[in-house]
Amino acid sequence: MFIKYILIDRIKGVRYMPKETFFNLVNEKKERVIEAAIDEFALRPYHQARITAIADNASIAKGSFYQYFEDKKDLFKYIIELSVNKKLKYINLDMIKNKDKYSFFQLLREVYLSGFRFAKRHPKLLAVASKLANNKELYREIFGEYKDKSLEFFLELLEQGIVEGAIDSKIDPVFVAKMLTNISYTLSDFIYEDGEIDLNNIDESMEIIDKMLYFIENGLKKRD
Known part of the structure; x- marks a missing residue:
């Protein structure tokens, strides 16, 4: 999933905004809510994630949750957006800003590689993405909204x-x-397909990406 996020990092996608009351909270309280949400979504699939658990772990009343977010999906999409924004720190921005100095395939590989860097530093967000991959309906809903931005990229x-x-x-x-x-x-x-990625061996994990890039660059036809 993080591969797909990074495809839209440099292009503004659809924003999922909590209510104004959430942004009016002190930073420490906002961070508690965000961290509690990440912990719960990383631990359980979306439909099993509990608003009550998020509220308890964030030390807020359950009723307060609905003062900050419309519903669980609103919060979940906001967490996904935060994840996208974090990934900006892991891509080689020099390559994006000066893309005329790099080849198409260098840029494409860097986009994917930055996703692995991000996943290694943020395993909980990777866990959230992994569980979303098994929820086809929500998966299509969220990334269907981003798909046009990936196309533009x-x-x-x-x-x-x-x-x-x-x-x-x-x-x-x-x-x-x-x-x-x-x-x-x-x-x-x-x-x-094996349930997890070996983040301690990024080169091995990139083998799948390199196979795809080889196919894109060389096609199927045998050449001398």
């Missing part, structure tokens, strides 16, 4: 690749961007 990279001569100018950039977006969404199924 890929399209920009492809157009740059065409200009620099690394990408065949005969391709249809919009069509290929849609393919890359769908492929990136499918990758999580492979990455999570």
Whole structure:
């Protein structure tokens, strides 16, 4: 899942805003609520996560929860947005700001690699994402809202690749961007198929990404 988040890091996605009363809380109390929510969503699948547990662990009344958020889904989506924003710290921003200095495939690999860096530092958020991967309905709802932004990101990279001569100018950039977006969404199924990622060995975890990048760069046709 974190792979998909990082695809939209540099582009503003849909925002999920708690109520104004939440933002009026002192920072220490806001952090308690956020941490309690992360702990609960990391421990239990979304539909089993308990608002009561979140309220208790955050030391707030259950009734106060609904003064801060519309419902559990509102809070969950806000946690996902916070996760996206945190990932900005793990991507090589020089590559994004100066993308004309890097090849299409260097940029694409860095996007995925930064996701692994983030996951290693934030295992609880990784656990939240892992459990979401098993909830297909909510999974599609949340990332369906971000999908257009992923498409825009890929399209920009492809157009740059065409200009620099690394990408065949005969391709249809919009069509290929849609393919890359769908492929990136499918990758999580492979990455999570064993239930976890070896974050202590990022190079090994990146093998799946490198296989995908090899296919994108070289295609299926045998070449001399």
